[in-house]
Amino acid sequence: MARDERGVTPQSEDFSAWYNELVFKAELVDRGPVRGTMVIRPYGYRIWELLQADMDRRIKETGHVNAYFPLLIPESYLRREAEHVEGFAPELAVVTHAGGKELEEPLVVRPTSETVIGEMMAKWISSHRDLPMLLNQWANVVRWEMRPRMFLRTTEFLWQEGHTAHADEADAMREKLIALDLYAKVAREIAAMPVVAGEKTASERFPGAVRTYTVEGMMRDGRALQSGTSHYLGTNFAKAFSIQYTAESGEQQYCHTSSWGMSARMIGGVIMTHGDDKGLVLPPLLAPYQVVIVPIGRGDQAGQVLPPAVELAERLSRAGIRAHVDTRAQLSPGFKFNDWEMRGVPVRLELGPRDLADGAALMSTRLGEGKSPVSLDSAPAVLLAELTAFQDLLLRRATSFRDSRTATVNAWEEFAEAVTTGWALAFHCGQAQCENDIKAATSATARVIPAEGAPEQGVCVRCGLPSAYGKRLIFGRSY
Ligand SMILES: [Zn+2]
Incomplete structure (x- = not known):
């Protein structure tokens, strides 16, 4: 199958x-x-x-x-x-x-x-x-x-x-x-x-x-x-x-x-x-399912594991977590795991007969490596903390990515290079024709004059006229 x-x-x-x-x-x-x-x-x-x-x-x-x-x-x-x-x-x-x-x-x-x-x-x-x-x-x-x-x-x-x-x-x-x-x-x-x-x-x-x-x-x-x-x-x-x-x-x-x-x-x-190579990565606050529980085992074992999985999901729901049990009988646990990974679910839990005997489930997070056991008793509290940490991690990760791809530039060559991989922070003269020239040469447009940041004077990265905005603008290619 x-x-x-x-x-x-x-x-x-x-x-x-x-x-x-x-x-x-x-x-x-x-x-x-x-x-x-x-x-x-x-x-x-x-x-x-x-x-x-x-x-x-x-x-x-x-x-x-x-x-x-x-x-x-x-x-x-x-x-x-x-x-x-x-x-x-x-x-x-x-x-x-x-x-x-x-x-x-x-x-x-x-x-x-x-x-x-x-x-x-x-x-x-x-x-x-x-x-x-x-x-x-x-x-x-x-x-x-x-x-x-x-x-x-x-x-x-x-x-x-x-x-x-x-x-x-x-x-x-x-x-x-x-x-x-x-x-x-x-x-x-x-x-x-x-x-x-x-x-x-x-x-x-x-x-x-x-x-x-x-x-x-x-x-x-x-x-x-x-x-x-x-x-x-x-x-x-x-x-x-x-x-x-x-x-x-x-x-x-x-x-x-x-x-x-x-x-x-x-x-x-x-x-x-x-998102990454494996698919979606959803912030917990926007994830339709924050936690997906995958019951492990076939035949009789599946019958044993399903009720505790449903009960766990109910306990998580009562704690305010959007939890879902993947009950699709025709699909293997491995397939389900990969499927929910691709669909960006922040936390997945495996629940098999052996885990159940230990009173635990195996947890993996969308960006983490490997699996770790979580006791069923403490699961709601542990998962709430895990989801909060995941939400914070995404913002931090996206912020450092943005910063690593933003270059403060003064020379035109640096500008043209910077906008091939991210944003250029540069002075601009404020002339529409000059913005058009930049777009024709690089496909980049003036995205925003950032509200934050100290005033700074300089000359236009393209034409050398004085800066019109008293600070650097963000230029980049856009959707
Ligand atoms: Zn200019």
């Missing part, structure tokens, strides 16, 4: 093939019938649910409330903000027929919801007492994708989008900080991704935004993944949608708005931040 088809192309051999095979083999996704669409399978969806639950709690704790807006938006709404429509036009899916006839006005399937939410904000806000308005929605959006990649770029994807309206710029900018801080914490504390937070350069801004902020993670191939963004929209959308309020002075004022989003692309980030 042994079918050993667990293997994926090793990450070290071909990162892209590794990723593309793994998302299917680990049963995270399947292809949708429409090109570029993705079915999220239960194992993958559970990861999203865990991330979503944590984010939703943080979004509410920071004073935001959830609402839901329609999927279909009148096409004319998008045209009201010139940069916005220009930025999204190539990716729009448009409904022209419905109800058996051609529509008078085409409808856009939302690529994002600034416009429809702006329209409602205009209706709901009249006085300074209505501000700030802090909304969030969990939704799917559609952006037509010519080069789809599971989780990273799909035509339809899941996300949350925060939309807020404020009396002035200062209040809107405070909001942007709250959102960015929230994303950085979700990434670091839950996904164990040591992201760098900061601002985007003008050429990397969201269409229609005055300023765009980002958290960027480094994947194990050295590329950057934009993992969440927050935009200060100024009064651009307020003017396009007449989002106005009466100030205390009695004057009519435009609101300052913000929007921010984090998507299921984060799952792609988790895969590429932690």
Whole structure:
């Protein structure tokens, strides 16, 4: 029966093939019938649910409330903000027929919801007492994708989008900080991704935004993944949608708005931040199963071992651990072990007749070597500690990887070399043309102007003009 088809192309051999095979083999996704669409399978969806639950709690704790807006938006709404429509036009899916006839006005399937939410904000806000308005929605959006990649770029994807309206710029900018801080914490504390937070350069801004902020993670191939963004929209959308309020002075004022989003692309980030040659490595806080118990033995022995295995899983569940017993009778223990290793389960336990007689199970962790006995009595406490340590280990490991692949450079040759394997920290003149030159020469783009770090002056790594940002930027190739 042994079918050993667990293997994926090793990450070290071909990162892209590794990723593309793994998302299917680990049963995270399947292809949708429409090109570029993705079915999220239960194992993958559970990861999203865990991330979503944590984010939703943080979004509410920071004073935001959830609402839901329609999927279909009148096409004319998008045209009201010139940069916005220009930025999204190539990716729009448009409904022209419905109800058996051609529509008078085409409808856009939302690529994002600034416009429809702006329209409602205009209706709901009249006085300074209505501000700030802090909304969030969990939704799917559609952006037509010519080069789809599971989780990273799909035509339809899941996300949350925060939309807020404020009396002035200062209040809107405070909001942007709250959102960015929230994303950085979700990434670091839950996904164990040591992201760098900061601002985007003008050429990397969201269409229609005055300023765009980002958290960027480094994947194990050295590329950057934009993992969440927050935009200060100024009064651009307020003017396009007449989002106005009466100030205390009695004057009519435009609101300052913000929007921010984090998507299921984060799952792609988790895969590429932690995975290795053997497959997925899941942070315990996002693992559908934190502990998998594999009963050992056939025939009568299997009958003996199964009840204690189920009982152990129940005790672990009561301690707050997501535990699962692999009861698939047709598969060998060896196959199951390799399967769960490939699927990234943090801790596996073997329970055989001999272990049972000793009152113990054999434990192995996803990144550890060998197996060690754990007494059944103390298993819940030992495993809770083991999972916490594993979560910490992943963040530390990813941080040292990121740091080892980040080079502070001044010369162009050093820059070009650094971005082939990771990130370059370099000065830049702030000219869009110079950013384009860098991209044409190296495929690297300005990822982020890090919020942290002391001010520093220097000259542009490409053209030698004075630095425009008062500090070094992170450049890298990206997803
Ligand atoms: Zn330059």
